[in-house]
Every structure is written in C-alpha cells, then in structure tokens.
Amino acid sequence: MSHILEWKTRLYLFEEDGTTKARATLDTGTTTLTGHGAAHRNPADTDVPEIGDELAAGRALRDLGSQLLDIAERDVESVGARSGERTDPVLGWSL
Incomplete structure (x- = not known):
C-alpha cells in the first residue's frame, strides 16, 4: 500500500548585533x-553573515x-515495542 504525505518546513533567520537566531x-x-x-x-x-546563518539554521x-x-520513539513504545538506544532498530525502524 502506498503512503504519500507532504510535510511543510519553514526556516526563519533573524540577525541582530552579532547574533543570528533561527526558527524551523x-x-x-x-x-x-x-x-x-x-x-x-x-x-x-570577521563579520561573515552566511556563517551565522548556517550555524543557527x-x-x-x-x-x-x-x-x-x-516523538517517534514514544510512538514506537506506545504500540508495545521495546525501547532502546536510538542506534538500535526498533520494530524494524532504525531510530
């Protein structure tokens, strides 16, 4: 069975007085x-705005x-799967 979704992501950058903030x-x-x-x-x-943008983003x-x-780990646990380290496969999904 096919499963197709579209999730929308937005990234906002703000710079002021040598500090760059990002919100994703x-x-x-x-x-x-x-x-x-x-x-x-x-x-x-040296003031290189691109570096601040890259780091903050x-x-x-x-x-x-x-x-x-x-969230995915909690969802996996809620269906009765074992909890483990993120590097261990859980229910066939590598977290």
Missing part, C-alpha cells in the same frame, strides 16, 4: 513542531529533528 517549523498537517537555534559572533571575528534543524525522533 515543521507542519505535518496534524502537528506543528518548532526548533530553535542561535549563533553568536565573537566581536573579534543547522542548530534549529537539529533541534527539530531531535524532537521528531523523540
């Missing part, structure tokens, strides 16, 4: 998750991914 949102149609990340430039470093996406994995 994931809308699954039934749930919305939000991840946050930040990057702080040392005043002695990566951290926000990593936060979002971690939340999604936590």
Whole structure:
C-alpha cells in the first residue's frame, strides 16, 4: 500500500548585533513542531553573515529533528515495542 504525505518546513533567520537566531517549523498537517537555534559572533571575528546563518539554521534543524525522533520513539513504545538506544532498530525502524 502506498503512503504519500507532504510535510511543510519553514526556516526563519533573524540577525541582530552579532547574533543570528533561527526558527524551523515543521507542519505535518496534524502537528506543528518548532526548533530553535542561535549563533553568536565573537566581536573579534570577521563579520561573515552566511556563517551565522548556517550555524543557527543547522542548530534549529537539529533541534527539530531531535524532537521528531523523540516523538517517534514514544510512538514506537506506545504500540508495545521495546525501547532502546536510538542506534538500535526498533520494530524494524532504525531510530
């Protein structure tokens, strides 16, 4: 049986006074998750906005991914599967 979904992701970046903040949102149609990340430039470093954007965005996406994995782990446990490390396969799914 085919299973096709579309999840929408948005990434917002804000920069002010050497700090870049990012907010990543994931809308699954039934749930919305939000991840946050930040990057702080040392005043002695050269101002390269792209680096702050990359760091803040990566951290926000990593936060979002971690939340999604936590939800998946709870869902797996709720159907009676064993709980284990994320590197162990659970119900055939490698978390």
